[in-house]
Amino acid sequence: xxxxxxxxxxxxxxxxFGSVTAVxxxxxxxxxxxxxxxxxxxxxxxxxxxxxxxxxxxxxxxTATINGRQFHQLGQPGRVVGAxxxxxxxxxxxxxxxxxxxxxxxxxxxxxxxxxxxxxxxxATAADRAVGxxxxxxxxxxxxxxxxxxxxxxxxxxxxxxxxxxxxxxWLRTFLQSYARMGRTVLxxxxxxxxxxxxxxxxxxxxxxxxxxxxPLEHLRQQQQRRVLVQPSDVGALATALREGGVxxxxxxxxxxxxxxxxxxxxxxxxxLRAGVSVYGIQEEQVDLERIFFQLTSGQYAxxxxxxxxxxGGWA
Amino acid sequence: MGNLVQAELRKTTxxxxxWGLLIPTxxxxxxxxxxxxxxxxxFVDLTSSADAEQLSEMLGVTPDQWKFSLFGIARSINLATxxxxxxxxxxxxxxxxxxxxxxxxxxxxxxxxxxxxxxLVYALWGAIYGLAIMGFVALGVVLTSSSGQLPDSGGWAxxxxxxxxxxxxxxxxxxxxGALIPNTAGVVVLLTMYFVVIENxxxxxxxxxxxxxxxxxxxxxxxVNGLTGSVVVDLFLSKAGVVPEEAITFLRMFAGAxxxxxxxxxxxxxxxxxxxxxxxxxxxxxxxxxx
Numbered sequence: 001x002x003x004x005x006x007x008x009x010x011x012x013x014x015x016x017f018g019s020v021t022a023v024x025x026x027x028x029x030x031x032x033x034x035x036x037x038x039x040x041x042x043x044x045x046x047x048x049x050x051x052x053x054x055x056x057x058x059x060x061x062x063t064a065t066i067n068g069r070q071f072h073q074l075g076q077p078g079r080v081v082g083a084x085x086x087x088x089x090x091x092x093x094x095x096x097x098x099x100x101x102x103x104x105x106x107x108x109x110x111x112x113x114x115x116x117x118x119x120x121x122x123x124a125t126a127a128d129r130a131v132g133x134x135x136x137x138x139x140x141x142x143x144x145x146x147x148x149x150x151x152x153x154x155x156x157x158x159x160x161x162x163x164x165x166x167x168x169x170x171w172l173r174t175f176l177q178s179y180a181r182m183g184r185t186v187l188x189x190x191x192x193x194x195x196x197x198x199x200x201x202x203x204x205x206x207x208x209x210x211x212x213x214x215x216p217l218e219h220l221r222q223q224q225q226r227r228v229l230v231q232p233s234d235v236g237a238l239a240t241a242l243r244e245g246g247v248x249x250x251x252x253x254x255x256x257x258x259x260x261x262x263x264x265x266x267x268x269x270x271x272x273l274r275a276g277v278s279v280y281g282i283q284e285e286q287v288d289l290e291r292i293f294f295q296l297t298s299g300q301y302a303x304x305x306x307x308x309x310x311x312x313g314g315w316a
Numbered sequence: 317m318g319n320l321v322q323a324e325l326r327k328t329t330x331x332x333x334x335w336g337l338l339i340p341t342x343x344x345x346x347x348x349x350x351x352x353x354x355x356x357x358x359f360v361d362l363t364s365s366a367d368a369e370q371l372s373e374m375l376g377v378t379p380d381q382w383k384f385s386l387f388g389i390a391r392s393i394n395l396a397t398x399x400x401x402x403x404x405x406x407x408x409x410x411x412x413x414x415x416x417x418x419x420x421x422x423x424x425x426x427x428x429x430x431x432x433x434x435x436l437v438y439a440l441w442g443a444i445y446g447l448a449i450m451g452f453v454a455l456g457v458v459l460t461s462s463s464g465q466l467p468d469s470g471g472w473a474x475x476x477x478x479x480x481x482x483x484x485x486x487x488x489x490x491x492x493x494g495a496l497i498p499n500t501a502g503v504v505v506l507l508t509m510y511f512v513v514i515e516n517x518x519x520x521x522x523x524x525x526x527x528x529x530x531x532x533x534x535x536x537x538x539x540v541n542g543l544t545g546s547v548v549v550d551l552f553l554s555k556a557g558v559v560p561e562e563a564i565t566f567l568r569m570f571a572g573a574x575x576x577x578x579x580x581x582x583x584x585x586x587x588x589x590x591x592x593x594x595x596x597x598x599x600x601x602x603x604x605x606x607x
Contacts, residue, residue: 017605048607054422056606078423089415091331098330106323106423146419 002067002074006032006153006185008053013062015048022048024209025062030187030202032153035180037200037217038189041297045209046189047086050158054083066154078107081154082147084140086162092132096123096142099131100149107150117145122171136163144172154185161195173199193293207297220292227285228260228268229253233278241275242268259285320424320433328437333406338448341399345392345449349456352388356457356465359384383552385457385465387570390548392453393479394541394572397486398511400445404438404490405503408601412498418606427602431495435594438487446483450476471551475544478579482543485583488590489536495597511537519574529575533582536589538575542582545573 008030015023023045030036040046051057053064055071063070066081074080090099100114118124121141126134131142140163147155155176161169176199180186190196193203203220205213213220232238235258239250242260249261260268265284272279328334360382408431411417424430458466467475490507497503515537522529532538548571553559559567568574576582 051605051607056418056421058603058605072426075425077425081422083422085418088418091327091414091416093332094330098326102323102326102330103419103423105326106320106420108319150423 002069002080004153005067006183007068008064008066008154008156008185008187009068010049010053010064011062013049013052013064014060015045015052015057016060021209023052023059026206026209026211027062028204028211028214030185030204032185033180033183034201035176035186035188035199036202036204037193037196038187038204038206039193039196039293039297040189040191040206040212042191044191044206044297046191046206047158049206050083050085050156050187050189054081054085054156076108076150078103078150078152079109080150080152081156082150082152083155084143084147084157084160086158088143090131090134090139090142093130095128095130096134096145097127099142100145103146104149109150113149113151117148120148121145137165137168140164141168152184155179155187157186157188159189159191161190169195193290197289205293205296212296217289221289223292226261226264228263228265229257229281229283229285230260230265230268230272230279231257231281232272233280237275238268238272238277241271241277245271247271257281317429317433320429321436323423324430324433324437325440328441333403333410334441337399337403338445341396341445342448342452344399345396345452346456348388348392348395349453349458350460351456352385352392352453353457353460353465355388356383356385356461360462360465383465383467383555385461386467386471386548386552387567387572389453389457389475390541390544390571390573392456393449393475393482393544395512396449396453397446397479397483397540398508400442400483401486401490401507401511402504403441403445404487405494405507406500407434407438407491407494408597409494409498409500409503413500421606428598431598431601434491435488438491439484442484442487443480445487446480447476449483450479453479467551474547474551478544478547478583481583482540482586485543485586485590486540489586489593492590492593492595492597495601496593523574532575533573533577534585536586539577539582539585539589541572542576543579543586545571546576546579546582549573550579 010029011027013023013026014021026045026049038046038050048057049064052059053066053071055077066074071077071081094102096118097114100117101111104111104114115124115127118127121144123138123141123145126138131139134142140160144157144160147157157176160172164172176186176188180201188196188200197217200217202215203213203217204211230238235252235256239252239258242250247260247263251259253259265282269279269282408417411420420430421427454472493507494503497506515532515535518535519529519532519538522532533542545568549564549567552567552571553564565574568576573582577585
């Protein structure tokens with residue numbers, strides 16, 4: 001049986017669909033007690049990776065384990081891992097409660113658990129309605145409820161925010177964080193860093209089926225150097241004064257401002273005062289995680305700017 | 317395993333499919349039964365007239381002792397079991413089509429467990445459909461036949477047995493085909509066309525060409541029809557006196573068992589087809605990437 005560690009381990013995972021390599025030699029681990037974001041642009045291989053982890057897709061090579069075991073070795077998988085996947089369906093004429101009772105029976109938990117998870121996701125009043133009439137957001141909540149049926153130690157969610165309204169997203173965020181704080185493992189995928197930035201502690205960033213970054217989000221933030229953007233009355237004089245003070249990373253922006261790295265705005269303002277240069281505007285540039293994310297993942301499907309219109313040869 | 321069987325059972329009872337298909341099943345069974353009795357009676361009336369004397373002399377019994385309605389019973393059962401076939405065909409293809417298969421596999425120890433649980437639950441449903449078919453065919457026949465045309469209690473028991481067995485096997489065959497062709501509309505149309513039209517057209521073609529029909533008894537529809545048809549022919553012959561070989565060939569045709577082997581051999585042949593279909597569907601489902 002599994003070791004109960006709550007650890008997700010992906011090692012040298014590769015999947016080929018015919019001539020298309022969806023995932024290439026991917027490795028990362030996810031520890032319990034934190035929410036890990038699994039990030040990458042659409043088509044980067046996130047869904048395929050999660051489906052390999054969940055035993056739905058057979059890897060071409062490599063392994064993906066939960067609690068030290070591959071999915072089919074877990075025994076009662078529903079009690080170890082719960083999953084919310086894209087394109088996970090419901091029978092349109094089955095009610096929400098009946099849907100949950102089917103899978104409660106499969107997992108081997110009492111039927112009362114179905115009502116409990118319905119209340120947990122806020123669907124108690126819609127329990128006896130057929131799922132066919134549910135909105136996208138309600139279906140997503142029901143998918144979360146299904147994942148929680150077996151009270152699993154590990155929760156895997158593929159783009160769970162799709163279709164959720166802002167209230168639902170806020171609820172999910174709080175819920176996942178408290179779930180992880182109970183010492184459980186939460187892995188959540190998204191193609192938008194901003195969407196999960198406030199939720200996750202760790203990130204795995206993949207692009208073109210390969211790992212680009214894997215570690216705490218905080219480290220990623222620190223990688224980005226902070227810059228001070230300043231609009232002086234005399235660009236040359238301020239730059240010279242800064243260089244004399246030992247600040248060498250100075251860049252002139254196209255709008256005429258100076259971008260100064262490695263110091264804070266107070267230092268720049270003090271230097272300007274001593275040099276007798278007026279400062280019309282000064283700001284510290286915000287850490288822009290989205291830009292790092294973009295740099296890490298860009299290029300997979302790099303689009304081109306439209307070609308300028310040219311009349312071709314007439315009506316020959 | 318018990319958990320998964322309960323889950324599969326709940327899947328079948330929490331949607332309307334089981335009764336949605338049971339309604340046409342009992343209508344066909346009842347209609348077939350009523351018609352069997354009427355045609356049987358008309359046939360006896362016809363043959364009881366003067367022309368039939370020679371025939372009855374040959375057979376050694378009078379026409380009113382002939383249990384002609386038996387043939388209609390076999391035909392009605394064969395037609396009505398197309399519905400449990402469809403019910404089975406939707407077991408896996410429906411889950412793949414609606415993408416509920418993902419959750420099903422996520423909550424089962426293995427795909428083998430899921431398929432086994434489905435097999436057990438659908439065998440039960442096959443038996444329920446089989447009993448309903450037999451019940452309504454019998455009701456129809458009893459309403460329109462004269463009592464002399466009805467089988468005795470042993471005959472009824474035998475008919476019930478082959479009806480239930482053929483219904484269960486048809487359901488299993490459907491599951492296998494549905495897993496092999498995971499497109500609900502496609503597999504339903506294909507199976508219905510095959511069992512109702514295609515194989516009968518092949519049979520007709522063979523007959524016209526004058527080639528032996530024995531090959532039909534080894535095909536899926538021919539063998540499953542042989543299961544019911546051969547029992548009916550046996551039951552008819554047991555009360556019909558001495559019947560010449562050529563007449564038996566005709567009787568088998570009437571019973572829808574043209575070219576078929578004896579009932580138990582036909583059953584075994586169809587069981588072989590079920591094993592091929594179910595085994596193939598099982599193997600495919602076990603390895604399939606669910607994307």
